Amino acid sequence: xxxxxGKDYISRIDNLNNEVWIDGKKIDGKISQxxxxxxxxxxxxxxxxxxxxxxxxxxxxxxxxxxxxxxAFKQPKTKKDLERRFVATKEWAQSNLGLLGRSPDYVNTGIxxxxxxxxxxxxxxxxxxxxxxxxxxxxxxxxLSFTHTFINPxxxxxxxxYEDSDKxxxxxxxxxxxxxxxxxGARLLATQGGITDEVLVLPSGGNFIEDAYVYAFSIPSNTPxxxxxxxxxxxxxxxxxxxxxxxxxxxxxxxxVFDEVLVPWExxxxxxxxxxxxxxxxxxxxxxxxxxxxxTRMIVKTEFILGLAETIVHSINIIEYQHVKDKLSEVxxxxxxxxxxxLSSRFHSTLDHFNTMVPDYKPLNVAIYYYPRIYPRLIExxxxxGGSGMILLPTEEQFQSPISSYLENYLQATNVNATDxxxxxxLAWDLCMSSFGTRQTQFERFFFGDPVRMGMGLYNSYPxxxxxxxxxxxxx
Ligand SMILES: Cc1cc2nc3c(=O)[nH]c(=O)nc-3n(C[C@H](O)[C@H](O)[C@H](O)COP(=O)(O)OP(=O)(O)OC[C@H]3O[C@@H](n4cnc5c(N)ncnc54)[C@H](O)[C@@H]3O)c2cc1C
Numbered sequence: 001x002x003x004x005x006g007k008d009y010i011s012r013i014d015n016l017n018n019e020v021w022i023d024g025k026k027i028d029g030k031i032s033q034x035x036x037x038x039x040x041x042x043x044x045x046x047x048x049x050x051x052x053x054x055x056x057x058x059x060x061x062x063x064x065x066x067x068x069x070x071x072a073f074k075q076p077k078t079k080k081d082l083e084r085r086f087v088a089t090k091e092w093a094q095s096n097l098g099l100l101g102r103s104p105d106y107v108n109t110g111i112x113x114x115x116x117x118x119x120x121x122x123x124x125x126x127x128x129x130x131x132x133x134x135x136x137x138x139x140x141x142x143x144l145s146f147t148h149t150f151i152n153p154x155x156x157x158x159x160x161x162y163e164d165s166d167k168x169x170x171x172x173x174x175x176x177x178x179x180x181x182x183x184x185g186a187r188l189l190a191t192q193g194g195i196t197d198e199v200l201v202l203p204s205g206g207n208f209i210e211d212a213y214v215y216a217f218s219i220p221s222n223t224p225x226x227x228x229x230x231x232x233x234x235x236x237x238x239x240x241x242x243x244x245x246x247x248x249x250x251x252x253x254x255x256x257v258f259d260e261v262l263v264p265w266e267x268x269x270x271x272x273x274x275x276x277x278x279x280x281x282x283x284x285x286x287x288x289x290x291x292x293x294x295x296t297r298m299i300v301k302t303e304f305i306l307g308l309a310e311t312i313v314h315s316i317n318i319i320e321y322q323h324v325k326d327k328l329s330e331v332x333x334x335x336x337x338x339x340x341x342x343l344s345s346r347f348h349s350t351l352d353h354f355n356t357m358v359p360d361y362k363p364l365n366v367a368i369y370y371y372p373r374i375y376p377r378l379i380e381x382x383x384x385x386g387g388s389g390m391i392l393l394p395t396e397e398q399f400q401s402p403i404s405s406y407l408e409n410y411l412q413a414t415n416v417n418a419t420d421x422x423x424x425x426x427l428a429w430d431l432c433m434s435s436f437g438t439r440q441t442q443f444e445r446f447f448f449g450d451p452v453r454m455g456m457g458l459y460n461s462y463p464x465x466x467x468x469x470x471x472x473x474x475x476x
Contacts, residue, residue: 004048005049006046009044009143009145010042010045011032012197013031013032013041013196014031014032016197016221016222018194018195018226019194019222019227019228020194020254021228021229022036022230023232027194031194031195035233036230036233036235036252037252039235039247039248039249040195040248043100043248043249047103047104047105048143050091051070054091057088058070058088058091062074062140064136064137064140065140065141067141070108070140071084071089071105072085072104072105072109072112072293073112073136075112076357077356078357079346079349081357082292082346082349082357082359083346085292086292088105089105089292089293089296089297090296090300092105093297093301096248096249097249098297098303098304099245099301099304100251101294101297102147102191102251104145104196106293107147107200108139109290109293110148110286110290111135111146111200111218112136112289113284113286113288114269114284114286115132115133115136117283117354117356118130118136118269120276120279120280120283120284121270123273127265128268128270131265131267131268131269132269134266135267135269142197144197144198145192145197146197146198146199147194147195147196147199147200148199148201149187149189149199149200149202150201150202151189152169152170152171152187152188152204153186153255155170162209168184169186170185170186170204170213171184171185171187172184172185173211173271179265180262180263180264180265180267180268181217181263182260182261182263183258183261184260185258186258187256188255189253189254189255189256190254191251191252191253191447192251192252193221193228193230193252193253193256194221195252197220197221198218198220199220199256200216200217201217201219202216203215203216203280214270214271214272214273215270215271215272216269216270216280217267217269217270218267218269219261219264223261223262225261226257226259227256227257228254228256229255229257230252230253231252231254233252234250234434234436235247236435236436239396241396242426243434244423244426244427245427246435249436250436253439285358287361288361288364291361291364291365291368292342295341295342295364295371298338299342302331302334302338303335305331305431306328306331306335308427308428309381309382311424312385312386312389312424312428313328313385315413316389316413317413317414317415327384327385330377331378331381334378338367341363342364344360345361345363346359347360348360361461362462365454365457365458365461365462369458372445372451373451375444375445376441376445379437386428386432390428390429390433391429392411393422393429394407394411399419399422407422
C-alpha cells in the first residue's frame with residue numbers, strides 16, 4: 001500500500017521541526033500553519049492525495065520494496081514506461097498549472113536515476129554504492145520528498161576565483177570522524193528548503209581543487225546544525241481572488257547553512273573522488289531524467305499561459321487584430337515546440353547498461369536551452385495583451401464594499417462581468433507581475449543552471465561531425 005496521504009505528509013513535515021528562519025525569527029510550532037508555507041504544503045499534500053485516488057496512474061509495485069510506490073521512483077525499462085511516466089508527471093503538474101517547480105517527483109526522479117545506477121559510486125572498502133541504493137529504497141518505501149542544492153554562494157564568480165579564506169563560506173568537509181563527515185558552510189539555494197523530508201546535497205563545481213569540496217549525500221532536513229534561511233515570503237494574502245497563485249504555489253527559496261553538521265557515513269555516496277563527481281550526472285542519467293520531468297512541467301505551464309492569453313483577448317474583444325493573433329501564435333509555437341522536443345526524446349529513447357530506457361538527451365537539452373529564453377517573452381505577451389487591465393485590479397474586499405456598483409459598471413468587459421474580469425486579470429497579474437510571478441520568471445531562467453553556460457554545454461555535447469562531413473563531401 002502507498003504509505004502517504006496528504007495529511008500524513010503534512011504532519012510528517014510538521015513533526016520534523018526543521019530549523020527554518022523567516023523574517024528574522026525561527027519558526028516554532030507547526031510549519032503548515034505558517035502563512036508563508038500553508039498554501040504550498042496544501043498543494044503538495046494534494047499531490048499525494050491525487051496519487052492515492054488514482055493508483056493505476058500514479059503508483060507501481062516495486063520489486064525492491066514489495067509495495068506500491070510513487071511513479072517517480074520507477075526505473076523506466078520500456079518506451080511504455082516512459083509514456084506512463086510522462087502521463088503521471090503531466091497530471092501531477094496540471095494540478096498546479098506547472099507552477100510547482102519542485103513538486104516531489106522532480107528530485108525523486110533524480111533519486112531514482114542515482115539509485116538505479118548506484119554501481120558508478122562503487123569504491124573499494126567503501127559503501128557509497130550501497131548507501132545511495134539504500135537512500136533510494138528508503139525514499140521509495142516512505143514516499144519521501146527532497147529538496148536539492150548544488151551551487152555555492154554567489155561571492156565571486158570570476159574565472160580564477162578560489163575560496164581560500166579561513167572563514168568558510170562554501171560548504172566543505174572540515175573533519176572526518178568514525179561516525180561521518182562534518183560539514184560547515186553554506187549552499188546558495190534550495191527551493192522548498194525546510195519543507196521537505198530530506199536535503200540532497202550534490203557536488204558543486206568551482207572549488208574542486210580541494211577534496212573537502214568533493215562530496216554528495218542526503219540527510220534529513222532536521223539534522224542538527226542544518227538551517228534554512230528563507231527569503232521574504234511572496235504570499236501576499238490568502239484570498240483566492242486576490243492572489244490566486246501565490247496563495248497556493250509559493251514554494252519559498254532558502255539559503256542552506258551547515259553549522260558543523262554531522263553527515264553519517266551511511267548517508268554519504270560520494271567523497272573525494274573527482275572523477276565520479278565530474279561524471280555522475282551524465283553517467284547516471286540524472287540530468288536527462290530531471291529534464292524529462294521538468295520539460296513535461298513546462299509544457300503544462302505553457303498550456304496554462306496559452307489558455308490564459310486566449311481568455312484575456314476574448315474578454316476584452318481584441319482578437320480581430322493581426323498582432324494579437326501573431327502574439328498568440330508565438331505562444332502556440334512555444335507549446336508545440338516543447339511538446340515535439342519531449343516527444344522526440346521519448347521516441348528516440350534507448351536502453352542503457354543499467355537497463356534503463358533513457359530518453360534522448362539532445363531534444364531535452366534543446367528544450368532547456370530554449371525555454372529559459374522564451375519564457376520571459378511569453379510573460380511579456382500576456383502583459384502586452386492585458387494593457388492597463390494588468391494594473392487596475394481592485395481587491396475582493398473592494399467588490400464587497402459600498403462602491404462595488406461603480407466597479408461592476410466601470411470594470412466590466414465585453415464578455416465577462418467586472419468581478420470575473422478582475423478575477424481573470426488578477427490571475428494574469430499573479431503570473432506575470434506580482435512578487436510571486438516575477439520570481440517564477442527568474443526561476444524559469446535559472447532553475448537548471450546559468451542559461452549561458454547551458455548554451456555552451458549544448459554546443460559542446462551536440463554531435464556535429466556528420467554535418468561537417470556533409471560540407472567536406474560537398475566541397476570535395
Ligand atoms: C528561483 C530560483 C530557484 C532555484 N532553486 C534552486 C534549487 O532548488 N536548488 C539549487 O541547487 N539551485 C537552485 N537555484 C540556483 C540555480 O541553480 C542558479 O541560480 C544557477 O545555477 C545560476 O547560478 P547563480 O545564481 O549563482 O548565478 P551566477 O552563476 O552567479 O551567474 C550570474 C551571472 O554571471 C554570469 N556568469 C557567472 N559565471 C560565469 C561563467 N563561468 N561564464 C559565463 N558567465 C558567467 C552568468 O551568465 C549570469 O549572467 C535556483 C535559482 C533561482 C533563481
